[in-house]
Amino acid sequence: MKTTIKDVALQANVSISTVSRIINNQPGYSEATKEKVEKVIKEMGFHPNGLARGLIHKKTHTIGVLLPNIISSFSSKLLNGIEESAHENHFSTIVCNTGPLGNRTLEYLSVLGEKKVDGIILTSSPLKEEYYKEIKALDIPVILLSSMSYRYSVPYVKVDDKQAAYHAASYLIQNGHTKIAMISGSQDDELAGLPRYEGFIKALGDHGLSVNENIIVYGDFGFQSGRTSMEQLLPFRDEFTAIFVASDDMAMGAISVASEHNLKVPDDFSVIGYDNTNIAEMAIPPLTTVAQPLREMGKVAITKLIEMINNQDTIASAIMAHEIIERKTVKKIIST
Amino acid sequence: MKTTIKDVALQANVSISTVSRIINNQPGYSEATKEKVEKVIKEMGFHPNGLARGLIHKKTHTIGVLLPNIISSFSSKLLNGIEESAHENHFSTIVCNTGPLGNRTLEYLSVLGEKKVDGIILTSSPLKEEYYKEIKALDIPVILLSSMSYRYSVPYVKVDDKQAAYHAASYLIQNGHTKIAMISGSQDDELAGLPRYEGFIKALGDHGLSVNENIIVYGDFGFQSGRTSMEQLLPFRDEFTAIFVASDDMAMGAISVASEHNLKVPDDFSVIGYDNTNIAEMAIPPLTTVAQPLREMGKVAITKLIEMINNQDTIASAIMAHEIIERKTVKKIIST
DNA sequence: CTGAAAGCGCTTACAG
DNA sequence: CTGAAAGCGCTTACAG
Known part of the structure; x- marks a missing residue:
């Protein structure tokens, strides 16, 4: 007892x-x-007893975090920032792994509702109408992390993917590359697929380079799809000197296939990735990539969420700064 | 309202x-x-309202998970198994990042107590006396995951590290290596440091090989310490043909230093890691390593914990099977 | 089949 | 400075 x-x-x-x-x-x-x-x-x-207290105060000091893929280095870093900042503010965090397509989102939303969490962070996935409706019905503050919605006015914190991709491509161009391939995410993906593609295309255009459709291929951000994408690129080997890859995992896949064909990075071609996950620095050679301040983003999301919890009112969104981490996979080319 | x-x-x-x-x-x-x-x-x-229900039933359908390093691929995989299995059993999981040395464990234990979680999983860290006392005082079922205690009789689920290390070393020996270095964790670490070291030593002994202290060095399981360890090993370059590294991250560090010195794995020396994290398969060449069934271990831990929650009585511990994942970093040597 | 009442473990006016 | 009572949102005997 x-x-x-x-x-x-x-x-x-x-x-x-x-x-x-x-x-x-x-x-x-x-x-x-x-x-x-x-x-x-x-x-x-x-x-x-926290339950009794919660019942009276209508506050549980608990927030729910929905992640599509808890196991990825990307999600872990977000979660790390979230959890740390939540704890500092005396909040506990319930994690919900919604699955690759966010299939279990509705399920989780309902249990978070019953557990009376004070707020919800929805990460890395689009805010579907059904999610939005459920959240509205639950009447719990939400914030989107590494995501956003055009349709619904829900505050978010993310990086500007289009701009970051623009910078990545520009970086390659500044290093003398004019024939640049891309391994992109799906154009159906409004969050990370399309915008990075668009940023890439815009950078080429703004620098007076033409787009070569042969050397733009599509994966799903995973290691394996990086491998298959690279295989699609191989036949056009002489049409590019650098590749912009929309995720580090795909970049690693691409590089490993290249290496199996005795192609060396950056000597045979340059690569810039996206995410700056752990692998990026452990890779041989270490991967040049676009970094998102993931831990920081998690912290900002918590700060804003808590603000929403305390003063009901809406909150401004935040566009976080990205950064190009120069390592060893991009070679400066002297124009021929 | x-x-x-x-x-x-x-x-x-x-x-x-x-x-x-x-x-x-x-x-x-x-x-x-x-x-x-x-x-x-x-x-x-x-x-x-779940709070009201919980108050009456004295059940919250929530468990707490304490992890020392949420961001590591190791912890993520455990967490993935835990969360998935918890959700299937209608439990929510609160994550607690206790910090590298588990410094915040006591703090978290106290909030988990107030939140009346139904059970606790303590992962990858030793069960200190103060933790044990607090948990006893809280009177909440606990299970140790990837950890164990000689002192207190608390159920655990883990791999037999000594045996796994023994197998890793034996695998190297079976591939013709007789001069084997080790990058170990600290011998003060009773969970992952000492046992892997002991397993290594025992394997050498059982195969009639002598121990060369020059080529046993110590890191902290992280990438950077793998780098410095490799630098310590370099002067003794001709005294080994293979290295058993107690973590994949350290193995990656070692390989990258080697590569900076124009030493190639596995041509110049072989490497076997430990953990089978994501990097292992993305590495170039892909890393041969000892795998622990991390997701599975998380699931087993939940199953046992729930059993403890439902029928108060003590539960048997589980030693999970490890496995050597053969990839490309160990070369078969023909005896000279 | 249905409802009034007590109680889970607290907090918060209210009265003294 | 201190206590009795009502109430947070439910569940569970108990009575009818």
Whole structure:
């Protein structure tokens, strides 16, 4: 039997109210009773029941985080920032792995609703109408992380993917590359696929380069699809000197296929990735890539979410700065 | 204002008790009232309040998971198995990143206590006396994952590290290597440092090989320490043909330093890692390593924990099978 | 088949 | 400074 506030009150010979005041640092007791009660609390190892408190305050100090792929280095870093910042603010975080396509999102939303979380972070996936409706019905503050919605006005924190891709391509161009391939995500993917593709195309255009459709191929951001994408690119080997790859994992896949064909990066061609996951720095040679401040983004999301929880009102979104991390996979080319 | 059971009762013109019976599938109402009430529930979008339920049942259907390093691929895989299996069993999981040395463990234990989680999984860190005491005081079932305790009788699920290390070394020996270096974790680390070291030493002994202290160096399992360890090994370059590295991250560090010195794996020396993290398969060449069934281990931990939650009694521990994943970093040597 | 009442463990006016 | 009572949103005997 866990000891309750009643047990403490009995033992200390005071009322429940008094014990409550003391554990909540509210005025209304003498120093003497305070000491007496605190002694009993120590002795009995009393911890107030969070459920009872939550029931009264309508606050659980718990937030729910929905992630499509908990196992990826990308999600881990976001989660790391979220969890750390949540803990600093005395919030616990419930993780929900919604699956690759976010299939379990609705399920999780419903349990988060019953558990009365104070807020929800939806990461890396589009805000579908059904999600939005459920969240509205639940009447819980939400923030989108590494995602956004044109349709619904929900605050978000993310990087500008189009701009980041634009910079990645520009970086290649500044290093003398004019024939540039791309391994892109699907154009159906409004979050990470399309915008990176568009940024790439725009950079080429702005620098007076033409687009060569032969050397734009599509994967799903995963290692394996990087491999197959590279195989599609191989026949056009002499049409490019560099590749912009929309994820580090795909970049690693591409490089490993190249290496199997005795093609060396960056000597035979340059590569710039996207994400700056752990692998990027461990790769041989270390991968030049576009970094998103993932931990930082997680922290900002929490800060904003808590603000929403405390003052009901809407909050501005944040576009976080990306950065190109120069490592060893892009070679400066002297124009021929 | 969220709608409560009272609102539903009022609207449907029945008592609270009846509504309660209906949402809990308990006998005691006519088909007619059931339909009426369910209609109202839909209309009002009523979801029972989990806090109130938890207060009564003394069950929250929530478990707490303590991880020392949420961001590592190792922890992510464990967490993935845990979360998936928890969700299947209708449990939510609160993640707690205790920090590299588990410094925040006590803090988290206390909040998990207040939140009345039904069970706790402590992963990858030793069960210190203070943790054990707190957990006992909280009176919540615990299971150790990728960890164990000699001192306290707490169920655990892990791999036999000593045996796995023994196999890794034996694998090298079977491939003709007789001069084998090791990059180990600290011998002060009873969980992953000492046992892997011991398994390595025992394998050498059992195969009649002598131990060369020059080529046993110590890191902290991280990429950087793999780099510095390799630098310590370099002066003794001709005293080994293979290295057993106690983590994949360190193996990657070692290989990258080697590559900077124009040493190629496996042509110049072989490497076998430990963990089978994502990087292992993305590496060039892909890393031969010892795999732990991490997702599976997470699932087993949940299964056992839930069993403990339901029938108070103690549970047997599980030693999971490890496996050597043969990839491309170990070369068969023909004895000279 | 249905409802009134007590209770889960707390907090918060209210009264003294 | 202190306590009795009502209430947070439910469930569960108990009575009818």
